[in-house]
Amino acid sequence: MQTDFMSSGQSWYETGIAAPPECPALAGEHRCDVVVVGGGFTGLSAAFHLAAAGVGVVVLEERRFGAGASGRNGGQLGTGQRQWVEELEKTYGFERAKALFDLAESAKPYFMDFARTAGIDMEYRSGQMSLVHKPRLLDSYRRHVDAMRRYGYEHLHFMEHDETAARLGSKRYFGGLRDMGTGHIHPLKLVLGTARAADEAGAKLYENTRVVSIEGEEGAIRVKTAHGAVTATRALIATNGYGGALEPMSAARVLPIRSFIGATEPLAADSAILRGGEAVDDSRFVVRYFRKSADNRLLFGGSEAYGHGAADMEAPLRKQMLEIYPELENIRFTHIWGGTLGITVQRLPFVRDVRRGVTFCGGYSGHGVLLSHFFGRLYAEALSGRPDRLAVMKELKISRFPGGILRSSLLFAAMHWFALRDRF
Ligand SMILES: Cc1cc2nc3c(=O)[nH]c(=O)nc-3n(C[C@H](O)[C@H](O)[C@H](O)COP(=O)(O)OP(=O)(O)OC[C@H]3O[C@@H](n4cnc5c(N)ncnc54)[C@H](O)[C@@H]3O)c2cc1C
Structure with missing residues (x-):
């Protein structure tokens, strides 16, 4: 298994894991109910749960599954949201803070249950x-x-x-x-296990397929790649830190x-x-x-x-x-x-219908191991007519990062400043 990319180094997680068969790259015209962009925890979990509910789903991944943060992270689940409840309560009051905390906590039993049912040994x-x-x-x-x-x-x-x-x-x-x-946990085992489960549930999976544009609205969304296109009723953008300028609203808020x-x-x-x-x-x-x-x-x-x-x-x-x-x-x-x-500025996930029928789910701010897989499931759940448990996340104000095209350089400088402040 080789997910090494952008000179980021081969991870220890990749050693000792049998290489999964490579999925094909997308070519030609395709149609489905939901197209998912990005094959990490968020995208693959959504794909599994949608396919298991009988929804026609296509996943497009630029590299290999697990090449993004989901296969390469520290594996720490954490508790609740990234922000402590004290901070949440100051901003949102007790009731909303409790709803946000409880939502995140309900990820834990989901997570264990998913791995058990899908037969994934994630070395918890x-x-x-x-x-x-x-x-x-x-x-x-x-x-x-x-x-x-x-x-x-x-x-x-x-x-x-x-x-x-x-x-x-x-x-x-x-x-x-x-x-x-x-x-x-061992995160790469979870990503690859989720890809296998999504495949077995009937999702159509494509690797080495970079999405170059997403156009249209609910009912007629068209996602283009270098050698093909998918027309879908809805789209989920699950690119987190790798999305670049693919979608402007999330690009301004997820650094x-x-x-x-x-x-x-x-x-x-x-x-x-x-x-x-x-x-x-x-x-x-x-x-x-x-x-x-x-x-x-x-x-x-x-x-x-x-x-x-x-x-x-x-x-x-x-x-x-x-x-x-x-x-x-x-x-x-x-x-x-x-x-x-x-x-994100608020260090809370950015979950938003960026246009009708197109949802972005990401910006977990270093707390995505617990939340991202679960949020994929909640996205699928809402599409299957169940109450939208992500509504509490969609209501959060997530600010734009200042700095326009200079924002990465500004953040780099800011991180140096904070690193110095941590020291002294
Ligand atoms: C080194 C490291 C350590 C971390 N440690 C922790 C930790 O201990 N605990 C924790 O909670 N969180 C941690 N995180 C964060 C956590 O890994 C992420 O929040 C989580 O994996 C996000 O999952 P995701 O599916 O949303 O995104 P990702 O797993 O990043 O997946 C996004 C995918 O989208 C694909 N993509 C992007 N653009 C396109 C495009 N145009 N077309 C097609 N595909 C595209 C990418 O190739 C990528 O595979 C860490 C992250 C890193 C990098």
């Missing part, structure tokens, strides 16, 4: 720790446990410094939260940023690092995230602020990892890879 392991890199943040983390109880969430526990150090195998962080109501992960050689069996098997993220704006793989490697993810190719990332990732685990000095990274995610 429970436990996630969110750690504090500056003492002044400790109080807000402590208070977060109580805030979450008000939302009915009982799986969080505040850890003082000693417990944090014991579980982490490092004294580097000042304290943090341990969440046993969530966990982490692509790069993130990178390094996989070490397997650690010693008696290593003190993350003995409980939890995944970790931290309180930095430019977040660091890491966990151990099933074969005892450290998968260490970090900064989006530097470089564009995986090769540029070895030194900064290594430096960040050694700050936490200096004893890994002589351990090599065997794989380094990157991917692109889509973020």
Whole structure:
């Protein structure tokens, strides 16, 4: 299996996975009920659920399934929305904040049930720790446990410094939260398993097929590719951080940023690092995230602020990892890879009918492992005449990023600024 693209490096996830048969590229004229652009969690999940409900669906993927963020990410599910409930409540009040939190939480049982029913071993392991890199943040983390109880969430526990150090195998962080109501997965296994399930349910899947334009409205949507076209009643744009200028409303609101992960050689069996098997993220704006793989490697993810190719990332990732685990000095990274995610100003997903019959679903802002697969399912559900549970997301105001064509450069500068602020 080779999903390597844009010099982002082959991921450790690709090793040991049998290459799935390549789907054909689209050629000629086709018709269907729903055309899905993008073959990651969002698009493939929507395709599976639509096809299973008897809807005629075509998926068009520019590269291979799993070549986008869904096959290359940190695998951490997290809890609720990306924004903490305290922030949500300040903006939307308790009722709406609770609706947003509950919607995201209902992704968890869905997720486990989907994988079980589809026979996908996504290597789920429970436990996630969110750690504090500056003492002044400790109080807000402590208070977060109580805030979450008000939302009915009982799986969080505040850890003082000693417990944090014991579980982490490092004294580097000042304290943090341990969440046993969530966990982490092997993301590529989930994407490929979802593609297989969609195929078996009757979805028509195409790879190496870049969509160049989407025209028309409900009932007569025409999606063009280099060598063909699909005419459909509806379209789902599931391109997240990779969509470029394909659709202007989402392009103005979903900003692509790069993130990178390094996989070490397997650690010693008696290593003190993350003995409980939890995944970790931290309180930095430019977040660091890491966990151990099933074969005892450290998968260490970090900064989006530097470089564009995986090769540029070895030194900064290594430096960040050694700050936490200096004893890994002589351990090599065997794989380094990157991917692109889509973020929004509000750090909440952008879900919108961008025109009649054309829906965009993305901008998960680093929280898409839990949400994107579920949102694909909710999109399919609403089309099958069930209540539109995504309505609460569609109502959210998601601002445009300032800066026009300069916005990527501005963000790059801003990320440097935040990385510096995280340090000092
Ligand atoms: C390195 C990294 C680490 C991450 N870690 C985490 C994490 O630990 N936890 C978490 O919750 N989230 C994480 N994320 C984010 C998460 O992976 C995404 O939110 C999620 O996978 C989005 O899924 P998606 O299907 O919407 O988009 P993607 O998986 O990105 O899929 C979009 C697809 O659209 C295709 N496409 C784009 N344009 C076109 C076109 N014109 N024609 C046809 N196809 C097109 C792309 O090739 C791509 O395959 C991470 C992301 C990265 C990159």
